[in-house]
């Protein structure tokens with residue numbers, strides 16, 4: 430029984446707009462990717478980590494994660510792909526044959542706690558093939574018709590509302606997501622065969638496309654994703670919390 434974590438860190442961080450890719454951006458003096466890897470290692474249930482890096486920065490990433498004494502499990506760095514899905518697939522290709530559970534986690538969620546990692550792995554080991562952390566949605570969510578039908582009224586874009594999903598059954602989904610390894614392999618093989626424009630925004634989506642069951646466990650605010658400067662500021666709140 431071996432658990433591998435794929436830590437996706439190959440994105441460019443366009444929306445954050447820094448001069449280094451997002452995973453290298455520091456929070457409280459430490460790169461996001463290191464914060465994330467420390468917590469995966471501290472969970473005690475992850476045996477090894479594969480980090481996906483921007484292809485020109487594989488060596489730089491190895492220096493950053495290889496030199497951190499708090500990352501107490503073996504870390505291997507591979508070049509990611511053009512999309513997140515391709516990056517995860519590149520990581521999965523490096524997965525040890527012995528790994529029977531695979532976690533997929535975003536370096537952009539550096540403060541997902543070791544406790545969350547343990548709860549996701551426990552739910553997979555309890556027999557759930559695909560497990561995602563999720564939080565109840567606090568806003569009322571409206572679906573709107575696709576962008577081309579949006580019109581401008583007095584200089585303001587107006588979008589016709591098509592429906593209001595029942596908020597009580599919605600969850601905002603985070604990472605780490607945990608999978609039975611054979612199921613994730615199958616989901617990615619099927620996903621790779623589809624139109625690249627239809628690439629999934631998370632791995633559980635690929636499992637759902639197979640018609641297989643995905644389950645949600647309670648997520649946490651600390652696992653917020655850093656997309657903008659505002660998120661970076663908020664994430665700083667969690668930097669001092671115990672791993």
Ligand code: CTP
Pocket residue numbers: 437438439440441442443444445451452481509510511512513514516517535536537538654655656
């Ligand atoms: N990611 C990846 N490979 C890609 C794109 C994204 O490994 N080709 C990773 C990112 O490094 C990040 C996670 O997927 O940890 C979630 O992606 P996102 O938050 O969108 O990060 P970026 O793509 O880097 O940011 P942006 O979309 O603003 O450019």
Ligand code: MG
Pocket residue numbers: 440
């Ligand atoms: Mg992105």
